[in-house]
Amino acid sequence: xxxxxxxxxxxxxxxxxxxxxxxxxxxxxxxxxxxxxxxxxxxxxxxxxxxxxxxxxxxxxxxxxxxxxxxxxxxxxxxxxxxxxxxxxxxxxxxxxxxxxxxxxxxxxxxxxxxxxxxxxxxxxxxxxxxxxxxxxxxxxxxxxxxxxxxxxxxxxxxxxxxxxxxxxxxxxxxxxxxxxxxxxxxxxxxxxxxxxxxxxxxxxxxxxxxxxxxxxxxxxxxxxxxxxxxxxxxxxxxxxxxxxxxxx
Amino acid sequence: xxxxxxxxxxxxxxxxxxxxxxxxxxxxxxxxxxxxxxxxxxxxxxxxxxxxxxxxxxxxxxxxxxxxxxxxxxxxxxxxxxxxxxxxxxxxxxxxxxxxxxxxxxxxxxxxxxxxxxxxxxxxxxxxxxxxxxxxxxxxxxxxxxxxxxxxxxxxxxxxxxxxxxxxxxxxxxxxxxxxxxxxxxxxxxxxxxxxxxxxxxxxxxxxxxxxxxxxxxxxxxxxxxxxxxxxxxxxxxxxxxxxxxxxxxxxxxxxxxxxxxxxxxxxxxxxxxxxxxxxxxxxxxxxxxxx
Numbered sequence: 001x002x003x004x005x006x007x008x009x010x011x012x013x014x015x016x017x018x019x020x021x022x023x024x025x026x027x028x029x030x031x032x033x034x035x036x037x038x039x040x041x042x043x044x045x046x047x048x049x050x051x052x053x054x055x056x057x058x059x060x061x062x063x064x065x066x067x068x069x070x071x072x073x074x075x076x077x078x079x080x081x082x083x084x085x086x087x088x089x090x091x092x093x094x095x096x097x098x099x100x101x102x103x104x105x106x107x108x109x110x111x112x113x114x115x116x117x118x119x120x121x122x123x124x125x126x127x128x129x130x131x132x133x134x135x136x137x138x139x140x141x142x143x144x145x146x147x148x149x150x151x152x153x154x155x156x157x158x159x160x161x162x163x164x165x166x167x168x169x170x171x172x173x174x175x176x177x178x179x180x181x182x183x184x185x186x187x188x189x190x191x192x193x194x195x196x197x198x199x200x201x202x203x204x205x206x207x208x209x210x211x212x213x214x215x216x217x218x219x220x221x222x223x224x225x226x227x228x229x230x231x232x233x234x235x236x237x238x239x240x241x242x243x244x245x246x247x248x249x
Numbered sequence: 250x251x252x253x254x255x256x257x258x259x260x261x262x263x264x265x266x267x268x269x270x271x272x273x274x275x276x277x278x279x280x281x282x283x284x285x286x287x288x289x290x291x292x293x294x295x296x297x298x299x300x301x302x303x304x305x306x307x308x309x310x311x312x313x314x315x316x317x318x319x320x321x322x323x324x325x326x327x328x329x330x331x332x333x334x335x336x337x338x339x340x341x342x343x344x345x346x347x348x349x350x351x352x353x354x355x356x357x358x359x360x361x362x363x364x365x366x367x368x369x370x371x372x373x374x375x376x377x378x379x380x381x382x383x384x385x386x387x388x389x390x391x392x393x394x395x396x397x398x399x400x401x402x403x404x405x406x407x408x409x410x411x412x413x414x415x416x417x418x419x420x421x422x423x424x425x426x427x428x429x430x431x432x433x434x435x436x437x438x439x440x441x442x443x444x445x446x447x448x449x450x451x452x453x454x455x456x457x458x459x460x461x462x463x464x465x466x467x468x469x470x471x472x473x474x475x476x477x478x479x480x481x482x483x484x485x486x487x488x489x490x491x492x493x494x495x496x497x498x499x500x501x502x503x504x505x506x507x508x509x510x511x512x513x514x515x516x517x518x519x520x521x522x523x524x525x526x527x528x529x530x531x532x533x534x535x536x537x538x539x540x541x
Contacts, residue, residue, distance in 0.1 A: 055418075079421035086415060094412035098482075101405045102416075109420045113406040115398065145482065 001201045002029040002052060002169065007061030009047050009225075021047035022058070023225035029218075034195055034202045036212045036236075039222035040248060045205050048222060049173055052203065054078040066168060080110040083162030085155065085191075087174040092158030095147030099138065099157065102146050103127045106161035130160050134190065152183030159190055163198055170195065172204040176211070188215060209244045221247060253503055254377045258367075260499035261384035262449055263464055264492040266442035268395060269435040270465030271472070271491045276399075277411040277431045279327070282338035282462055284439050286345030287319040289458035291440025292447035293349045296358040299448075305366060309444050316440020319345060320432035327432075328425040349455055356455040365448035380449060387445070391438065392492060396485040407431060408484065439465075460516055467523040468494035474526065498522070 009022040021044045029035055039045040050056035051063060054075035063071045065081050086092050093102050104119055124142060131139040134156050138149070146154060155175055162170055172191060176184035192215060195202045206212050212219060219236045221229035229247070231239065266288060273281035291312040298308035319341055326337035350356070366387070367380040398404045409417045410427040417424055447453040471494035476487055505518050 053419075074423075076418045076421050076423050079419060082419075084419040086419075091413065091415040092419065094409040094416050096412045097405065097409055101408070104402060104405055105409055105417075105420050105422075108402055108406075111421075113402040113422065115401045115403045117397075117400050118402040119400075143482075 003064040034216040036216035044225040089151035089155035100142040107164040109165040170202040256503035260496040262445035264495040267468035269438035272435040284462040286342035287316040287436040288443040291443030292453040295444040296453035312444040313437040317433040317437040320436030324429040324432040
């Protein structure tokens with residue numbers, strides 16, 4: 001589903017602050033894999049993530065999504081495959097727009113946005129049914145501006161917005177980093193159920209080793225721009241939390 | 250009475266520009282100074298075409314196209330060359346001064362004895378009533394048009410662009426393209442405003458646009474105050490409030506003039522009035538904190 005071939009990314013080339021964020025990374029992610037990426041701060045995991053999302057264009061190497069070469073395709077054109085949940089819970093939604101308006105745009109992620117009024121009763125019901133699975137009571141607040149909700153609520157809605165249109169890849173960039181433990185738990189459980197229900201290919205960056213152990217069926221560790229560990233489902237299943245802590249020792 | 254009625258007609262004419270400022274400032278969060286230039290541009294193109302006996306509506310349409318082009322220039326400089334929006338607007342505005350002079354060929358073109366939008370309709374014996382009727386009709390049309398556009402899927406995408414650029418990119422919206430379309434729309438409305446004012450006052454002057462952006466800004470700020478006060482969320486009614494803001498602004502100026510204030514210091518009064526609207530909520534906050 002996602003393929004990286006010898007991808008290298010150098011920031012500020014030729015200057016004193018030159019950084020090699022990715023160093024010759026090759027990676028092949030199959031359809032339906034739920035990949036967890038761990039790594040210390042500055043290890044290059046966000047750059048890897050942004051390379052897949054299209055927010056970063058690699059210095060060298062090639063990127064394929066669903067069999068199509070997308071190396072230089074900007075992020076807004078990759079939205080036909082990719083849905084994203086950001087680290088900052090406020091980045092995935094527009095605060096001044098209502099919940100309904102936000103969901104309307106999400107429902108058109110892979111399509112053009114025409115000069116037609118698309119919000120009707122049927123659409124409202126669809127959004128209500130989607131939001132109801134959170135059990136937060138937000139399904140009755142469709143006309144409330146997104147900005148009036150908490151970070152946890154907005155992150156949960158961002159996650160649900162990803163399934164409003166056809167999604168093949170779900171990218172989760174530390175989606176729970178800014179949330180309290182209870183909201184974080186809800187987000188990850190919802191993510192897990194969506195990934196299973198819609199058979200999504202998912203990539204989840206996290207600093208939380210417990211989450212890394214609990215979720216996903218493949219585990220990657222990045223260190224200084226290189227993939228240093230790649231565990232398949234069985235290896236990951238047999239992995240102890242203790243061992244993972246030692247990787248960072 | 251006629252004095253205040255003509256202030257009302259003028260506020261309708263300027264309402265188109267206020268809608269433009271609403272689009273650039275409120276929807277796209279871009280301080281667009283192109284306004285000063287595109288307002289005069291609209292008036293200049295209308296004057297040139299009417300003097301050359303063009304039919305009225307094509308002349309107004311071309312004026313709006315000219316304004317849209319000016320907006321596209323600013324948006325291109327801002328998005329493609331990554332130059333600050335404020336500077337991009339100032340550059341285009343400055344350039345437009347010469348372009349407007351070239352279009353007009355001199356600094357003032359009178360439009361008396363020419364058929365304009367305000368001599369088009371003769372429902373009433375009083376010409377101000379006729380102008381009021383025509384003005385309401387045309388501004389009403391554009392209010393409803395913008396209202397509709399902002400409710401469509403495209404309009405939601407427009408509103409989201411200025412609100413959360415990370416969100417729009419992840420949902421497949423090309424932010425730069427949106428900004429270009431947005432500034433084109435904003436400056437087309439501004440040019441329409443210039444065209445209407447020129448027809449209403451029966452002349453186009455090269456200096457008529459100087460500082461006009463502040464009038465639009467003031468109208469949008471009054472609309473903001475009204476919106477918070479009346480607790481209005483719906484985007485359509487916000488456009489109506491912008492027109493109301495334009496009306497209140499012109500009324501304040503009309504009252505100031507009728508009090509016998511020297512017209513030469515009218516710009517100063519305008520600036521102070523806008524300062525007052527911006528500062529009022531803050532002054533109120535300071536006073537509340539002092540009392541605590």
